[in-house]
Amino acid sequence: MFHIKTFNAIAPEGMARFEDENYTIDQDQAAHGIILRSEKLHGYDFPESVLAVARAGAGTNNIPVEELTKAGVVVFNTPGANANAVKELVVASLLLSVRPILQGANWVQSLEGDNLEEVAEANKKQFAGNELEGKRLGVIGLGAIGAMIANDAYRLGMEVMGYDPYVSVDTAWTISRRVKRAQQIEEIFTTCDFITVHVPLTEATRGLIGEKEIALMKPTTRLFNFSRGEIVDTDAVLKAINADELGGFTTDFADSKLLHNPKILVLPHLGASTEEAEINCAKMAARTLKRFLETGVIKRSVNFPTVEMSFQSPYRITIIHENTPNVLGQISTEIASLGINIDNMINRGRGDFAYTLVDVNVQDDAIMQRVKRHLEGKEHMIRVRTIKNTEVFNEWC
Structure with a gap:
């Protein structure tokens, strides 16, 4: 249970x-x-x-x-x-950044009288905007979300450049070959009209875009942050926008400092909503x-680490342990000392820790509890579980 x-x-x-x-x-x-x-x-x-x-x-x-x-x-x-929900919101935000759709809609709501159509037609020029086609979008982070944005932006007629030194093979296969690859992140900052960030928040990415990075951008560049608020230095953004050194900023993370600025659009964390x-x-x-x-x-x-192995034996032992030499030898020796044969075994390490699966042909619950106690008493072991394969046992019953 x-x-x-x-x-x-x-x-x-x-x-x-x-x-x-x-x-x-x-x-x-x-x-x-x-x-x-x-x-x-x-x-x-x-x-x-x-x-x-x-x-x-x-x-x-x-x-x-x-x-x-x-x-x-x-x-x-x-x-x-x-990913699709965030992608659609980013694409919508790109469109809102070049077309004053929200401003125009709000203005129409303020009109009164019987000749609304004539008034709207006569004043629509104040809400003229630009098109995305032909502009360059830089995508920093080509994971599931970034890859989808890159592909859809290309379909909108944009020139797309992506930067991600850690892009996975699986993701790489999904990205259009027409998306250009930036060798250095500075290529994104210096050449793109729009820049959107899609990286996880880590110590390495905290403050990824600050004064130095914004200084490399065109004064007309529009920046988008739908990852985490801490990835972009909002003080640096405000300073650049107030000095007309940045074209605009859209973020999905509310910050009182960013409110009431016509060049900044703040959304209430709608990405996956x-x-x-x-x-x-x-x-x-x-x-x-x-x-x-x-x-x-x-x-x-x-x-x-990712560890997958078909479960066909009566019992499985799972072991989280320190990623140090000879631990696998200890595990194998301990299991063998109890007279148990190993059907299958897999191990993967990640940094200081590792994970091992061991399948054994044992049908006695008491023996498996003994194996668990013995392994738990060994050095470098962090957590040991034994899992009964109920499908196998049901077949025997």
């Missing part, structure tokens, strides 16, 4: 995956899995029972990832599940968490 604790309102389409006899939801404080959206868990007293935390969203800065990693708790996110995105994120988070709890497979984790 697994106990799931939720924070925030998680779409029922996702939580439905836990509606069977093997799960309870928000009924037990000793949770095995946590699923959340924006709740801040820094300072939260995690029960020792927690094996994994799944965020129904891409960013995990509201989760104490480093603390959980040391405790052997796997943290998952849902990259790409809300669509029904479809919330459902997609909830489904992916629930599916990933459930698979890990039932099989030990790790996919889409932000703190541990």
Whole structure:
């Protein structure tokens, strides 16, 4: 039996995956899995029972990832599940930045009288704008969102340049060959008419765009931030805009300093605020968490490597351990000393930590508990689980 604790309102389409006899939801404080959206868990007293935390969203800065990693708790996110929602909002913001659509609509609402059509026609020139076609867009970060924006902007007739030194092979295959690749991020700053940022918030990306970077841009460049507020130095943006050294700024992160400026559009964090995105994120988070709890497979984790292996043996041992030499030898030796043959085994490391799956042909629960105790007593071990393959056992019964 697994106990799931939720924070925030998680779409029922996702939580439905836990509606069977093997799960309870928000009924037990000793949770095995946590699923959340924006709740801040820094300072939260995690029960020792927690094996994994799944965020129904891409960013995990509201989760104490480093603390959980040391405790052997796997943290998952849902990259790409809300990508289309964010992409559509960025494309809409690009259009709003060159066409004063909002201003024109608000002005019409202020009109009175019977000759509205004539008045609107006579004054529409004050809301004339520009077109995106032929302009250059720079996309910093070519993950799921950035790649979609790059492709759609090209389809709108824009010249697109992307920068991402860490772009994955899978993502690279999805990007149009007509999207130019910037070798240095400075190429984006110096040549683009529009710049949009789509990178995760880390110590390396905090303040990624500040005074020095803005100084490289054209005075007409429009900057967009739909990643995290801390990635762009808002004081530097204000200084540049007030000095006519930046054409405009659109952000999805409210900051009182940015309000009431005609060159700045502030949105109330609408990026993933669509029904479809919330459902997609909830489904992916629930599916990933459930698979890990039932099989030990790790996919889409932000703190541990991807480790997948077909589960066909009666039992699986999962081990989170320090990524040091000879640990695999210790694991194999300990299992062999108990007279157990290993059917299959896989190991992956990531930084200071590693994850190992070991499948064994054992049918006795007591023996597996003995294996668990022996491994837990070894140096460098952080967390050991044994998982019974219920499908295999049911076939024998």
